[in-house]
Amino acid sequence: MTEQSRSNTMTGAEAMVRMLEAHGVTHMFGLCGDTTLPFYDAMAQLDHGITHILTRDERHAAYMADGYARVTGKPGVCEGPSGGGATYILPGLVEANESSVPILAITTDVATTSRGRYPLTELDQVALMRPLTKWNASIDNPAKVPAMMRAAFRAMTTGRPGSAHIALPFDTQKGASDAADIWADPRHKAFPAERVGPDPDAIRDAADALLSAKSAIAICGGGPVIAGAEADLLRLARLLDMPVATTVSGQGSIAETDPLSLGVVGSNGGVPATRAVVDAADLVLFIGCRAGSVTTERWRSPKPGTRIIHIDSDPEVISANYQTEVAIVADARLALSALADEVAARHPSISFSGRERVSPAWAEKLAAFEALAQSTDRPIRPERVVATLSKLLDDDAIIVADPGTPCPYFSAHYRWRKPGRNFITNRAHGALGYALAASMGAHTGRPSAKTVAVMGDGSFGFCCGEFETIVRHKMPITSIVFSNATYGWIKAGQNSGFGQRFYNVDFNRTNHAAVASAFGVKSWTVEDPAMLEPVLKEALAFDGPTLIDVISQPLHEAAAPVSEWVA
16 A cells, blocks of 8 residues: 555545445456556555456456456446547447446546647547446546445446446546545445335235236346346245246246246247247236337237236336336335235135146247257257257356357257356347457356357457457356358348348358467367267366357358247
8 A cells, every 4th residue: 555545645546446445346357548547556556456357458348347247246347548448348338237237437538627628539428428327427526536436336236227437537536535535335335236125005916916817927037137036036936836938138037947937038039839828828927127129029929908017126117118007116026025925925826827838838949949959960050059058067157148149049948957147148239249258257256157158250250359368367268159151140130031132241251269279269160060069078178268169050041049030
């Protein structure tokens, strides 16, 4: 600790470090720049217990913070410099914000005294970040660093969690801040904080509605996993023998091997057999779910007119897409606990025959999947990759999937054997290149679990520089690339809806194994389906970063579980 920080005053940069420390931050992801020099100097001199992971660009620093937050239940922190650094970091901020994941981005800035004088990298960071974040400010007075940091953590973790941004001007970093103001509210070190309980009248109304139904079903978004509501959800489902479906983001709300789990529904990962169960329901209980276009097949499933109970911590979500009979604005865990208590107190004799409705849907789904998973076709079918990983990975493994080829296959067919956060994918905006960085954040937050990143070759091109970071930090992450030399999701859309006019979606095949090897990653290329299991087994067991380049079937030729292509 420096002499300055032992006194009653410290620099704004030192105050920023101390406020991160006070909020329990142990890891931070980011990239250096000219405007960051005072902050980095404070990090270098102070004894703070924060591990800073230097990334190769700011976008991936934000994605790492996102993956870290999802597996730890603590806000993730990323940082970057002014100008281009601020523009690069924003994709991760909007993805996290729309996914109700708290990450804090600290972007340093030009001095306040230089504004309007055309300094290099000048940018109105607050205006840029305003529509992308839940909370956003520039700390122009170094004395306000502690209070503004408390405000950022409070905003990120309370209500519906979300992302926050702080601009930290150069002169703020060098100015004076009061050491006596360094403290944090311990409630805001994790999320969700300061949970809001349900209105008892709404709970009674919801119980009335449930007990008057004949074939109710629950559809869970990401809310139950964020709230840690898995046990309360299962208790309510078992009281009523009620099927539980999830969105892609809601996977982990219930173990998919549970006899009441229907698995994923919707246009990405749902299949006709599971869709039929939703369509036959006379009441749907949405839990922490926005009932958006993908979940509801563009608001066709459940059918308009179906009775709706909706639980969400964000009141603006409820009734946005469906007329709602009972609205419960509350934390998912508290609401489900209260609802289960209310239903149990009434000693219901009702049963929604969940097991009988779920079992045939899974049987139909698995029969179609198994035939493809055992295929010896070349190029290798993605179903075979999913089945092999499911066979080899432990129940606590974390899989992080990019959009494109990985997402529909893993959401539909990898059957999660325990509840909780074991599957991560960026469902808010679906930007390519997310999975590798988010897997690095997830590994950092939960190093005891095996982490696997799955991506298409389009995504590989967005993120391959971070393989150097993985090697530098010796992260034993296994990456799998579905190599089919096309932007597969777009080509599949051209195939199904635009007369197979394949315009500007194909590119040259890359030797991804060679590229990863050049960074120091132990790598393989697999073309023969018979070699997939032994290579995966070796890669997963290796004590270091690995990559398997799988020459795979493109989406437009496949039987991917995406309803718009099937139709």
